[in-house]
Amino acid sequence: MKRYENMDAFWMPFTPNRAFKASPRIIERTEGVFCYTDDGREILDATAGLWCVNAGHVRPEIAEAIGRQALELDYTSPFGFGHDIGFEFAERLIQHTPGDLNRVFFANSGSEAVESALKIALAYQASRGKSGKYKLIGREMAYHGVNFGGISVGGLTPNRKGFGPLLPVDHLPHTLDLERNAFSRGLPEHGLEKADALEALIRFHDAATIAAVIVEPVSGAGGVILPPAGYLKRLREICDRHDILLIFDEVITGWGRLGSPFAAVEFDVVPDMIVSAKGITNGIVPLGAVFVADPIHDCILDNAPEGAVEFYHGYTYSANPVACAAGLATLDIYEGESLLTRAGGDIGRYWEDALHSLRDIEQVVDVRNYGLIGAVQFSDAAGSGKPVGGAFQAGCYNNGVMIRAMGNIIAFSPPLTIEKAHIDRLVGAIRMTASELF
Numbered sequence: 001m002k003r004y005e006n007m008d009a010f011w012m013p014f015t016p017n018r019a020f021k022a023s024p025r026i027i028e029r030t031e032g033v034f035c036y037t038d039d040g041r042e043i044l045d046a047t048a049g050l051w052c053v054n055a056g057h058v059r060p061e062i063a064e065a066i067g068r069q070a071l072e073l074d075y076t077s078p079f080g081f082g083h084d085i086g087f088e089f090a091e092r093l094i095q096h097t098p099g100d101l102n103r104v105f106f107a108n109s110g111s112e113a114v115e116s117a118l119k120i121a122l123a124y125q126a127s128r129g130k131s132g133k134y135k136l137i138g139r140e141m142a143y144h145g146v147n148f149g150g151i152s153v154g155g156l157t158p159n160r161k162g163f164g165p166l167l168p169v170d171h172l173p174h175t176l177d178l179e180r181n182a183f184s185r186g187l188p189e190h191g192l193e194k195a196d197a198l199e200a201l202i203r204f205h206d207a208a209t210i211a212a213v214i215v216e217p218v219s220g221a222g223g224v225i226l227p228p229a230g231y232l233k234r235l236r237e238i239c240d241r242h243d244i245l246l247i248f249d250e251v252i253t254g255w256g257r258l259g260s261p262f263a264a265v266e267f268d269v270v271p272d273m274i275v276s277a278k279g280i281t282n283g284i285v286p287l288g289a290v291f292v293a294d295p296i297h298d299c300i301l302d303n304a305p306e307g308a309v310e311f312y313h314g315y316t317y318s319a320n321p322v323a324c325a326a327g328l329a330t331l332d333i334y335e336g337e338s339l340l341t342r343a344g345g346d347i348g349r350y351w352e353d354a355l356h357s358l359r360d361i362e363q364v365v366d367v368r369n370y371g372l373i374g375a376v377q378f379s380d381a382a383g384s385g386k387p388v389g390g391a392f393q394a395g396c397y398n399n400g401v402m403i404r405a406m407g408n409i410i411a412f413s414p415p416l417t418i419e420k421a422h423i424d425r426l427v428g429a430i431r432m433t434a435s436e437l438f
């Protein structure tokens with residue numbers, strides 16, 4: 001197939017543009033758990049795109065639903081007008097959310113959904129007369145998208161620096177602890193006390209100034225950092241004790257990644273809001289959402305003047321009908337194929353054993369996994385001074401597998417439809433790449 005000759009106009013996101021364009025990696029076609037390159041190679045997609053194509057690529061049911069919707073009702077303003085498919089989709093979504101998270105605020109991406117959640121938190125505090133509670137607590141190594149609120153609560157230094165003073169926030173310590181928890185299977189045993197750092201932050205700032213705490217139940221882009229057993233429950237207890245909202249950013253952990261519809265369900269901790277995106281439409285059409293607890297929604301509505309807009313926030317494409325159609329078709333697949341719990345079964349155990357078999361590679365200092373997410377961390381010395389992840393990603397790509405790289409960590413989050421033979425292929429490609437690089 002012809003490769004597009006002039007690549008200059010597209011300024012690619014989170015990409016070293018000049019290096020990429022000197023040596024491009026072009027995907028021409030996708031299907032199931034595979035991508036196909038322009039030079040005809042089959043690549044196993046061990047990252048489900050960007051942690052999003054949970055039901056696998058090119059599902060005709062979703063494509064057809066998108067086409068049908070675009071031919072029937074393509075767009076209408078969501079400000080003061082409605083359409084059936086928006087209400088139907090919201091109703092279907094909340095069948096999967098825990099507790100009283102029964103209200104859905106739609107956005108178009110994870111980043112927008114994060115901003116929406118943070119603003120809902122502040123709007124809620126103000127609506128009950130506590131506008132002094134405006135500070136936000138995030139966590140080191142967290143990724144909450146790239147907008148100003150998200151990078152403020154986010155904890156990845158390169159994404160924050162150079163963008164000015166940001167919002168008034170503070171950060172919990174991350175929970176990665178290789179000394180005590182290396183090669184844990186599932187949740188790490190040690191580190192529950194790291195949740196107590198929240199008590200210290202609250203003492204420092206005063207609960208009367210804090211609106212909400214936001215965490216990814218499992219940090220994805222930070223390198224697949226798992227919460228120590230009991231950690232999320234303890235955060236919930238501390239937030240309750242101090243009248244602070246708890247938000248879970250489940251953009252990655254939602255929709256079956258950990259073996260339940262949400263991490264909140266898997267770990268039996270109900271936050272006040274869940275942020276969702278990615279797998280909500282199987283990654284095919286951009287869509288984000290915030291699942292909001294009834295009392296928060298009700299408080300904001302109850303305290304608004306009769307007949308007035310209650311929340312000055314929303315997007316041209318909130319509940320875009322075509323995105324809702326994609327989402328409904330996606331839910332049909334998740335439910336029909338029991339994909340939301342598949343990672344918790346036999347395939348998840350196979351995944352765990354397969355990844356942990358890599359521990360015999362000399363440069364590997366940790367293997368982490370839960371459900372169908374995982375990471376391998378290499379020693380700082382593995383790349384002779386340079387983080388080895390980038391070279392490892394390139395090597396795996398040459399060896400027929402797409403993975404993610406962050407520093408000395410490589411991460412995987414395959415489509416939930418993955419089979420054992422594909423997992424063997426991933427592990428084989430990692431071994432082969434390690435033998436080439438080390």
Ligand code: PMP
Nearest residue numbers: 109110111143144145249251252
């Ligand atoms: N939150 C988390 C936890 C994410 O992983 C991501 C994306 N990787 C986002 C938010 C941002 O989502 P988007 O790229 O759709 O804006």
